[in-house]
Amino acid sequence: MFTRAIVRPPGANFFEGLTTAGLGPPDLDRALRQHEAYCRALRKCGLVLTTLEVDAAHPDSTFVEDTAVLVGGVPADRSGGPRAILTRPGAASRRGEVESVRAALAGLLPVSAIRTIESPATLDGGDVCQAEGHFFIGISDRTNEAGANQLADLVKGLGCTSSFVDIRATEGATGLLHLKSGLAYLGDNRLVVTDSLADRSDFSAYELVRVDSGEDYAANCVRVNDFVLIAAGYPAFKPRLQALGYQTIALEMSEFQKMDGGLSCLSLRF
Numbered sequence: 001m002f003t004r005a006i007v008r009p010p011g012a013n014f015f016e017g018l019t020t021a022g023l024g025p026p027d028l029d030r031a032l033r034q035h036e037a038y039c040r041a042l043r044k045c046g047l048v049l050t051t052l053e054v055d056a057a058h059p060d061s062t063f064v065e066d067t068a069v070l071v072g073g074v075p076a077d078r079s080g081g082p083r084a085i086l087t088r089p090g091a092a093s094r095r096g097e098v099e100s101v102r103a104a105l106a107g108l109l110p111v112s113a114i115r116t117i118e119s120p121a122t123l124d125g126g127d128v129c130q131a132e133g134h135f136f137i138g139i140s141d142r143t144n145e146a147g148a149n150q151l152a153d154l155v156k157g158l159g160c161t162s163s164f165v166d167i168r169a170t171e172g173a174t175g176l177l178h179l180k181s182g183l184a185y186l187g188d189n190r191l192v193v194t195d196s197l198a199d200r201s202d203f204s205a206y207e208l209v210r211v212d213s214g215e216d217y218a219a220n221c222v223r224v225n226d227f228v229l230i231a232a233g234y235p236a237f238k239p240r241l242q243a244l245g246y247q248t249i250a251l252e253m254s255e256f257q258k259m260d261g262g263l264s265c266l267s268l269r270f
Helices: 028-044 075-077 094-105 145-158 213-219 237-243
Strands: 004-007 048-051 068-070 084-088 115-118 128-131 133-138 159-167 181-188 191-196 207-211 222-224 227-231 247-251
Touching: 004 028, 004 094, 028 227, 028 247, 048 207, 068 094, 075 145, 084 094, 094 115, 128 181, 133 145, 145 159, 181 222, 191 213, 207 213, 207 237, 213 227, 227 237
Parallel strands: 004 048, 084 115, 133 159, 191 207, 227 247
Antiparallel strands: 068 084, 128 133, 181 191, 222 227
């Protein structure tokens, strides 16, 4: 069960952030309304929010998930193991986002529970999908092998296993920006996957909930306690989850999609 989340609203220069989407610049007023609705949904799920101030120096900083990996639901948490692993984002322009998140976590967790990914490693939180005691770690344009290995060593100390999933573009395959652009863990031994990931042996031990090829963006959904947050506008995916017994909350994400962001990107949940 999650009890808290860290969020940060987008700033006036949100449109200056990194993006490959090709969907045009975001509308800030609409983005702020969508962010407010997202925060209301987290509260409906039972979470207490820590809202960070807008970071004008970093236009991508609303995507707080990339700055830390928060570990939960493993027995070693009770014996003083790391619960927060601060990342070293793969985009150099984003590395300054980590310090304010570090300060926020230091006010919520014991100092001994916080670790840091060190250079030359790079790691984005969006490349890390925890499935209970196992961590899927994406090797991407933002997360390198050194970052994946450092994270794997840290979670091994908690008694967890990990595996690497290379999502970089190869001949005949389209790369994902982050692993969680195409993968989500729902609990119940179920993974949401896009077609580009569904046939990988990494996921063979799980029940797969496949996302139709025209609805790939919907794969970035988030299980938060009794609900699954989903992006609005993907009519095939919502009933598929509801048929499995999940309660869903659909949220408009158009302005964040323009900046390569999804639902998981907008919060750190723990």
